[in-house]
Amino acid sequence: MKLVAALAIVLSACGGGTGGECKVDGDCGDGVCARNGECLPESAVRSSRVTWTIRGMPANATTCAGSPNFYILFYASPGDTFGFEPVPCAAGVFSIDKLPKRFVSVEIGIEGRFEDDKAFDSQGNASFDLYP
Secondary structure, three states, rough: OOOHHHHHHHHOOOOOOOOOOOOOOOHHOOEEEEEEEEEEEEEEEEOOOOOOOEEOOOOOOOOOOOOOOEEEEEEEEEEEEEEEEEEEEEHOEEEEEEEOOOOOOOEEEEEEEEEEEEEEEOOEEEEEEEOO
């Protein structure tokens, strides 16, 4: 249920920070277009990286055979989330530039089967060892 609500927010992302909905940086005047579709000052976004292994093994076609795709959901506060789906398990990494800094944690999972969440470290990274 959280995922459906979050994806709805992504599709209708609309303003915050400096305000306005955007698709590209040029839509934001002096700011940047964050990946959730809102215009923000450049100082309010960062690059983040989510990595994962599967039962201690590198993610690949074999280790991901039972769970080929995940969702990734970024959290700032209740009701302030957005995410991506499908995220290929075999990639082992999901990088995002221009993530609003207010998003402090990330959840990864398959709706109804498993989920795990972690706070970002000081560099904006989170690592998981998944047991799908």
